Amino acid sequence: MPAITFDQFWSWQAAADLLPELLTAFVKVTLLVTVVGTIVAVVLGLSLALITQVTPSVIARPVRWVMDVIRMTPLIVQLVFASFLVPVDWNLLWVGTVVIGVHYSTYMAESFIAGIGSVDRGQWEASRALSLPQARTWRAIVLPQAMRATLPSLGNWTISMFKDTPYLFAISVLEMVTVAQQAGNNTFRYNEAFTIAGLIFLVASLVTALAVRRLEKALVY
Amino acid sequence: MTENLEALRDALPRLGEGVSITLQLTLGGALVAFLVSVVFGLLSISPAAPLRWLSTIVVEFFRGTSLVVQLFWLYYVMPLFGVSMDAVLTGVIALGLNYGAYGAEVVRGSINAVDKGQWEGATALNMSRVTRMRRIIWPQAWVLMLSGYNNLLVMLIKGTAVALFIGLQDLGYQIDELRIDTTTIFAYSIGLLLYYLIALVFSFGLRVLEKRARRRLGLPAGSAHASAGAAL
Numbered sequence: 001m002p003a004i005t006f007d008q009f010w011s012w013q014a015a016a017d018l019l020p021e022l023l024t025a026f027v028k029v030t031l032l033v034t035v036v037g038t039i040v041a042v043v044l045g046l047s048l049a050l051i052t053q054v055t056p057s058v059i060a061r062p063v064r065w066v067m068d069v070i071r072m073t074p075l076i077v078q079l080v081f082a083s084f085l086v087p088v089d090w091n092l093l094w095v096g097t098v099v100i101g102v103h104y105s106t107y108m109a110e111s112f113i114a115g116i117g118s119v120d121r122g123q124w125e126a127s128r129a130l131s132l133p134q135a136r137t138w139r140a141i142v143l144p145q146a147m148r149a150t151l152p153s154l155g156n157w158t159i160s161m162f163k164d165t166p167y168l169f170a171i172s173v174l175e176m177v178t179v180a181q182q183a184g185n186n187t188f189r190y191n192e193a194f195t196i197a198g199l200i201f202l203v204a205s206l207v208t209a210l211a212v213r214r215l216e217k218a219l220v221y
Numbered sequence: 222m223t224e225n226l227e228a229l230r231d232a233l234p235r236l237g238e239g240v241s242i243t244l245q246l247t248l249g250g251a252l253v254a255f256l257v258s259v260v261f262g263l264l265s266i267s268p269a270a271p272l273r274w275l276s277t278i279v280v281e282f283f284r285g286t287s288l289v290v291q292l293f294w295l296y297y298v299m300p301l302f303g304v305s306m307d308a309v310l311t312g313v314i315a316l317g318l319n320y321g322a323y324g325a326e327v328v329r330g331s332i333n334a335v336d337k338g339q340w341e342g343a344t345a346l347n348m349s350r351v352t353r354m355r356r357i358i359w360p361q362a363w364v365l366m367l368s369g370y371n372n373l374l375v376m377l378i379k380g381t382a383v384a385l386f387i388g389l390q391d392l393g394y395q396i397d398e399l400r401i402d403t404t405t406i407f408a409y410s411i412g413l414l415l416y417y418l419i420a421l422v423f424s425f426g427l428r429v430l431e432k433r434a435r436r437r438l439g440l441p442a443g444s445a446h447a448s449a450g451a452a453l
Contacts, residue, residue, distance in 0.1 A: 009301060072375055072420040073413045074382035077393045081409040084400070166289035170385060177289050190297035198286040198294060205285040 014189040018196055021183065022176055026200050029175040033097045034162040040101025041161070042154065045108030050138075052109070053116060071106040076170045078103060083171040096168045104161050108154055115150030116142060148219050155212035159205055176200065228402035229411065232395070239395030240415065246312050246381040246391065247423070251374060253317020254324050261321070262328025263354075276325065283322035288380055291315045296387050308387045320377045327369035331362040360438060367431040374427060375420050392416065 048067060052060045070078070082099045083092055119142050127137040166177035180197040184190035264276035283291065292315040299306065306314070335358050343353040384391040396412030435441070 069413060069417050072379070072424075073416040074379040074393065076382040076385060077396065077409070077412060077416065080393070080397065081405070081413070084405045084409075163287040166287050167383075169289065177287070177293065181293065184297060190293075191301060194290055194294045194298060198290040201287050201290060202282065202285040206281065209285075 009191060011189065011192060014187065015192040015196060018180075018183055018189070018193055021179060022193070022196055022200060025174060025176040025179040026204075029093065029168070029173065030162065030165045033093070033100060033165050033168065033175070034158065036097050037101040037104065037161055038158045040098060041104040041108050041157070044102060044105035046112055048105060048109035049112035049116065052113060054138075067106045067109060070103060071110070075100065075103045075164055076167050079167060079171050092171045093168075093173045096171055096173050100161060100164065100167075104157055107157050107160075111150050111153040111157065112146065114153075115146035115148075118149045119145045151219055152212060152216040155208070155215060159208050159212065162208065163201065163205065225403045225407045228399065229407075232399045232402065235398065236392070236395050236415075239390060239392040240419070242309065242384065242389055242391040243378075243381050243393075243416075243419065245309055246316060246384060246389075247374075247378050247419070249309070249313035250316030250320065250377050250381065253313055254319075254321035254373070254377060255370075257317055257321025258324025258328050261325035262332070265325060265329045266332055280322045280325045283318050284326075288315060288319045289383055289386065291319055292383055292386060308384075308389050311387060312381070312384050312389060315383075316377055316380055320373050320380065323373055323376075324370065327366055327373065328362070331365035331369065332358060334365055335361045360434070364431060364434045364438060364440070367427055367434060371424055371427040371431070374423050378416070378420050378423060 048063065052064050052067075055063075079096055079099050082095055086095050123141055123145065124137070127141050132141070165175055168175045169178045169181070172178070176197050177194075180193035181190075184193045261276045261280055264272045265280070267273055267276075292312065295306070295311050295315050296308070299311075339357055339361065340353070343357040348357070381391060382393045385393050392412065392415060396408055399411070400408040
């Protein structure tokens with residue numbers, strides 16, 4: 001093993017040069033994908049959860065199966081698949097964002113289903129006794145309580161999604177890790193590039209995790 | 222359709238090689254992840270505070286930085302230290318450390334979920350700490366752990382597709398090759414189904430283990446405690 005000096009290993013100059021570029025990519029791609037992807041995942045996830053709960057099993061079962069296949073197969077492969085399916089002039093950043101959103105919607109749907117299941121049976125029975133219509137029971141009684149039980153796990157899926165954004169590398173979207181890799185290719189300073197990218201992820205996920213924990217506390221009955 | 226099937230037949234040996242790489246990554250990664258999760262899970266409940274801090278730092282570090290970043294770091298930065306690893310080994314270590322860190326939380330949560338009376342009972346019987354863990358707590362925690370590990374193992378199998386980024390010819394790569402001779406939809410449907418089957422088989426295996434563990438404790442076979450590790 002050749003001896004390696006600290007100067008060869010780490011250059012503050014190179015790190016300082018890379019930082020603005022990586023931060024820009026982080027804000028412009030990673031954050032954007034996470035926010036839009038989360039919106040897609042929550043809306044679709046809730047719809048999927050409701051479909052599996054209220055429709056007859058002829059519809060609910062195939063939907064459940066498709067959800068399982070999406071949930072249990074690699075996001076990277078799904079991204080590449082989708083990138084081949086869409087017309088060539090489509091912006092792959094948006095295609096990737098939607099695919100990530102759809103992938104995580106299957107996870108969020110499972111969380112919603114669990115949350116709906118955790119609502120006490122008495123709540124259903126009482127709504128029935130008050131002869132509330134079905135739609136109103138869901139909207140005004142069940143979903144608000146289910147949401148409360150579901151929100152923390154939605155937060156965790158968002159953190160998880162955020163850490164999966166580098167998969168966009170597979171369809172050559174210029175997100176932070178791709179930028180880091182290219183910078184490494186040009187300057188051979190892989191070490192600084194990946195270390196900074198990793199630290200940015202670490203700081204951002206710790207901050208989000210803290211926020212989720214506070215949300216969890218605020219939601220306790 | 223017939224052309225698709227013929228192309229698929231010709232591609233079978235290569236698909237087999239791809240599945241083999243994916244399985245190597247899965248099994249190797251799962252083994253490393255298991256060891257990492259047990260070591261850091263146990264450290265996180267150690268009575269010595271510095272050991273607990275060490276565990277928290279390591280676990281949060283590997284959970285907090287993305288798998289892809291860790292993989293690239295191992296792949297591109299380790300050679301600077303004169304350590305060049307085979308790509309499969311790099312993948313195994315990255316997967317093992319990343320999912321092992323998540324697993325440590327499963328181990329910690331499962332051990333903490335064992336009823337307090339069990340700890341007190343074992344202490345009252347004057348068992349040593351090691352005996353108490355080995356004979357009383359661990360077997361009960363193990364049942365809870367297995368359902369958490371089940372989720373993680375499926376995540377790990379999906380994670381093996383990052384092999385693409387370090388030039389490994391895994392299942393994902395071979396699907397992409399198959400696409401050249403067939404329609405895109407055909408190639409990827411086959412590929413996703415293969416991944417799905419692999420995940421189902423492993424998931425089934427863990428459920429069998431879980432059932433066995435429950436039987437050994439004299440618990441009814443059904444009703445899993447899905448709570449431990451369900452929240453990643």
